Amino acid sequence: MKNVNLDNYFARKMQKRLLICYINTTQGNFTADSLVIATGGRQFGLNVIPQTPGLVSINVDRNVLPNFSELSGISLNASVTCNNHTFKDALLFTHKGLSGPVILQISNYWTVSDEIIINLLPDIHLIEKIAAWQIRNPKAEVKNLISKYLPKKLIQKILERTDFTKPINQYNKNQIEEIAKLVHKWILIPTGTEGYKKAEVTRGGIDTNELSSKNFETRQVKGLYFIGEVLDVTGWLGGYNLQWAWSSGYCAGLVA
Ligand SMILES: Cc1cc2nc3c(=O)[nH]c(=O)nc-3n(C[C@H](O)[C@H](O)[C@H](O)COP(=O)(O)OP(=O)(O)OC[C@H]3O[C@@H](n4cnc5c(N)ncnc54)[C@H](O)[C@@H]3O)c2cc1C
Numbered sequence: 001m002k003n004v005n006l007d008n009y010f011a012r013k014m015q016k017r018l019l020i021c022y023i024n025t026t027q028g029n030f031t032a033d034s035l036v037i038a039t040g041g042r043q044f045g046l047n048v049i050p051q052t053p054g055l056v057s058i059n060v061d062r063n064v065l066p067n068f069s070e071l072s073g074i075s076l077n078a079s080v081t082c083n084n085h086t087f088k089d090a091l092l093f094t095h096k097g098l099s100g101p102v103i104l105q106i107s108n109y110w111t112v113s114d115e116i117i118i119n120l121l122p123d124i125h126l127i128e129k130i131a132a133w134q135i136r137n138p139k140a141e142v143k144n145l146i147s148k149y150l151p152k153k154l155i156q157k158i159l160e161r162t163d164f165t166k167p168i169n170q171y172n173k174n175q176i177e178e179i180a181k182l183v184h185k186w187i188l189i190p191t192g193t194e195g196y197k198k199a200e201v202t203r204g205g206i207d208t209n210e211l212s213s214k215n216f217e218t219r220q221v222k223g224l225y226f227i228g229e230v231l232d233v234t235g236w237l238g239g240y241n242l243q244w245a246w247s248s249g250y251c252a253g254l255v256a
Pocket of ligand 1 (some may be wrong): 039230245
């Protein structure tokens with residue numbers, strides 16, 4: 001702002017109840033009549049939805065599967081459900097738990113103590129397969145047959161609690177259903193996530209009800225804008241978060 005009588009300028013602004021910002025930065029001090037915040041900020045009395053890491057790997061109690069870390073590196077296509085949201089994509093076993101796109105996606109819907117349900121063979125109906133195997137390969141072991149579709153190391157651990165060494169024709173209906181459940185409906189309660197250090201986004205943030213949905217100006221303070229990830233807007237994997245940051249910034253930039 002050049003050649004402006006600041007006293008008059010601010011007096012006029014105050015009469016109009018418009019925002020006057022004094023910003024102290026390492027690059028100097030600035031004054032402005034509108035402010036776009038793209039960093040996170042809470043000092044304006046706006047409602048903030050609690051923040052948690054999103055698009056992030058999850059940790060799993062090592063007792064869930066014996067020697068869980070031995071599975072590290074295994075990847076497969078799975079579907080994962082949490083709180084009525086389901087994604088199907090690559091799943092990766094890590095030393096501490098689970099990762100891969102399908103886990104990053106579902107992590108946006110997980111909160112502490114929620115369970116996740118993993119279908120390790122989403123494209124196969126295991127009960128029907130086993131029925132067919134009982135006719136075609138009656139003497140084969142179930143783990144050898146399932147290992148056509150899943151890594152043997154994994155299937156061995158998943159089925160460890162059942163007696164999976166018998167020939168397939170010796171399993172009754174209930175036992176087959178139990179095996180199918182372990183594969184199609186593996187239920188886990190993650191112990192936590194890998195946290196902000198590894199998260200791609202922050203869930204939560206400034207409540208969107210506080211803002212105009214057209215230009216992201218706050219309803220309470222004229223001239224104050226919030227855009228991008230600082231808002232309670234979290235996208236899926238696939239570039240949606242960057243798109244949101246750029247698009248909301250553009251809309252605010254048109255008027256700020
Ligand atoms: C590893 C990783 C991978 C990602 N991959 C993708 C992807 O593939 N696709 C996608 O859509 N999204 C991805 N994201 C998310 C995406 O990068 C963010 O959602 C997006 O950059 C948010 O933009 P923003 O401008 O709101 O905030 P940011 O990009 O976080 O920018 C905020 C800026 O504010 C500065 N700042 C913070 N506090 C202060 C302060 N007090 N004073 C001064 N400056 C401050 C920060 O230094 C930073 O430069 C990824 C994120 C990470 C971490």
